[in-house]
Amino acid sequence: xxxxxxxxxxxxxxxxxxQRFAGTMVDMFxxxxxxxxxxxxxxxxxxxxxxxxxxxxxxxxxxxxGKLQVVTEKLVNMLYGLVADTMGKHNLxxxxxxxxxxxxxxxxxxxxxxxxxxxxxxxLSVTLAWALVTTGxxxxxxxxxFGFKAWLKGFTEPIVFMTPxxxxxxxxxxLSMAFRHFGNVAGGSVLTSLIYAALAVASKLLFGWLPAxxxxxxxxxxxxxxxxxxxxxxxxFSAFVQAFVFCLLTMVYVAGACxxxxxxxxxxx
Amino acid sequence: xxxxxxxxESFVGVNVWTMLFAWCNLLIIYLFLKKILxxxxxxxxxxxxxxxxxxxxxxETAEADxxxxxxxxxxxxxxxxxxxxxxxxxxxRRAILxxxxxxxxxxxxxxxxxxxxxGEIAMEKKRMLGEIKDEVSGMAIDIAxxxxxxxxxPTEHEQLIDSFIDELGEN
Numbered sequence: 001x002x003x004x005x006x007x008x009x010x011x012x013x014x015x016x017x018x019q020r021f022a023g024t025m026v027d028m029f030x031x032x033x034x035x036x037x038x039x040x041x042x043x044x045x046x047x048x049x050x051x052x053x054x055x056x057x058x059x060x061x062x063x064x065x066g067k068l069q070v071v072t073e074k075l076v077n078m079l080y081g082l083v084a085d086t087m088g089k090h091n092l093x094x095x096x097x098x099x100x101x102x103x104x105x106x107x108x109x110x111x112x113x114x115x116x117x118x119x120x121x122x123x124l125s126v127t128l129a130w131a132l133v134t135t136g137x138x139x140x141x142x143x144x145x146f147g148f149k150a151w152l153k154g155f156t157e158p159i160v161f162m163t164p165x166x167x168x169x170x171x172x173x174x175l176s177m178a179f180r181h182f183g184n185v186a187g188g189s190v191l192t193s194l195i196y197a198a199l200a201v202a203s204k205l206l207f208g209w210l211p212a213x214x215x216x217x218x219x220x221x222x223x224x225x226x227x228x229x230x231x232x233x234x235x236x237f238s239a240f241v242q243a244f245v246f247c248l249l250t251m252v253y254v255a256g257a258c259x260x261x262x263x264x265x266x267x268x269x
Numbered sequence: 270x271x272x273x274x275x276x277x278e279s280f281v282g283v284n285v286w287t288m289l290f291a292w293c294n295l296l297i298i299y300l301f302l303k304k305i306l307x308x309x310x311x312x313x314x315x316x317x318x319x320x321x322x323x324x325x326x327x328x329e330t331a332e333a334d335x336x337x338x339x340x341x342x343x344x345x346x347x348x349x350x351x352x353x354x355x356x357x358x359x360x361x362r363r364a365i366l367x368x369x370x371x372x373x374x375x376x377x378x379x380x381x382x383x384x385x386x387x388g389e390i391a392m393e394k395k396r397m398l399g400e401i402k403d404e405v406s407g408m409a410i411d412i413a414x415x416x417x418x419x420x421x422x423p424t425e426h427e428q429l430i431d432s433f434i435d436e437l438g439e440n
Contacts, residue, residue: 007278008287013271037278040290047294054306061313063320076310095311096303104298123278125287130295132288186280 005190008038008118042120046107086248087255094254101130102247109185109239113231121242122186124178131174131181134250141257177249184242188234195230199223405437406430 012035057072065073076099083095105121112119120126142151155166199222206222207214278284409430 005280007280007282010273010276010278013273013276034276034278034284035286037284037287039284039287043287043290043294047298050298051301054302058306058309061309063313063317072306072310073314076307077314079307080311096307097299099307100295100299100302103302104295120291123284123287124281125284126291128283129288129291133292133295182281 005193008123010034010037011041012036037123038118039120039123039126042108042111042117043126045117046104046111046120049107049111050103083251086251087258088260090260091255091258094251098247098251101250102243105130105181105243105246106239109242110235112185112189113235119185119189121181121239122189124182127181127246128174128178130246131177134177134253135170135174137250138253138257141254145258173253177246181242181246184238188238192227192230192234196223196227199226402434406434409433 014033014035057068061069079099079102080092080095083098084092087094108120108126109122110119111117112122139151142154146154155170156163157166203219203222410426413426413430
């Protein structure tokens with residue numbers, strides 16, 4: 001059984017940078033010389049797919065919608081409804097970003113099923129980049145809505161003792177988001193390849209009693225059906241759930257930094 | 270820069286370049302989809318919603334107007350009915366009065382005609398009686414002259430003739 005678990009394949013490398021950092025940095029940052037990898041290609045592929053989809057979906061919008069427009073409107077309405085429910089009506093301007101994040105995530109995960117591209121969300125760099133955007137949005141909105149001092153003061157609450165804890169949790173927030181998404185997608189693909197390999201072995205055992213010449217003609221039949229069902233869970237269901245969770249967490253964190261305006265609070269009371 | 274195909278990145282690792290590309294792509298997709306998809310579709314949904322709301326509003330207004338008009342017309346109709354009945358009643362009353370008047374007039378006229386006719390009849394009778402009396406008296410004179418054998422003068426014997434006729438009349 002021959003199985004290797006790798007990160008994305010490197011396509012273009014900046015040799016000087018690579019030589020300077022290879023071996024000197026911890027493994028996690030040893031990639032500095034790698035300019036273009038499989039993930040980069042996947043990211044651009046997703047970008048192109050989404051741009052085309054966006055153009056197709058928004059083509060000749062009319063008051064009396066066609067079939068495609070009905071679906072598009074339903075989805076956009078669902079998005080705005082979800083954002084309004086989770087973040088409040090005053091935060092509806094975040095909906096396009098949440099929608100973009102969801103589409104990038106789910107297409108980034110599903111593009112791995114094409115066997116041409118590697119899932120872009122199966123690379124920690126991508127999910128970490130997205131998670132850091134969320135953190136940046138949270139900080140920016142905190143400072144904008146409460147002021148820089150109040151934001152800093154927030155770290156010492158409820159008591160000064162808690163400051164280290166608060167800082168750790170602030171760092172853990174994007175890290176946990178990034179690792180959750182990355183881990184689910186990458187783990188799913190690893191599990192799928194493990195099962196493929198295991199099924200290949202099982203197939204061989206199944207035909208092992210035959211003469212060697214006959215057995216080599218028999219297809220690895222066990223590999224044919226079972227992985228499809230696993231793929232439904234690990235690729236499609238997991239991709240959807242992870243995209244949803246990532247967006248939901250982003251919405252919750254950002255909404256925490258964007259409380260409803262004063263008048264609205266009063267009117268609700 | 271060198272193109273390589275045999276190397277892999279570590280399974281769990283962070284590549285700053287990939288992060289940069291991820292940010293760029295996210296930004297591009299965000300700006301593009303926001304401009305081309307989310308905003309226009311949302312605007313379309315909102316404007317249609319607005320239109321539907323307006324239509325419902327208009328329909329409600331129109332319905333209220335129609336109801337008000339209906340009530341108005343019904344009121345007018347009821348009034349018109351009442352008026353026509355009133356007119357009919359008045360006309361009937363007037364007709365009855367007129368009828369009575371005509372009847373009364375006719376009765377008066379009839380009485381008048383009868384009275385005149387009776388008067389005329391009485392006068393005629395009187396006249397006839399006078400004529401008959403004259404004739405009879407002539408005849409009587411003639412008969413008397415024949416009986417007496419001489420001329421009887423009406424003027425001389427008027428008294429005699431009259432008494433005779435009176436006696437005849439009594440008989």
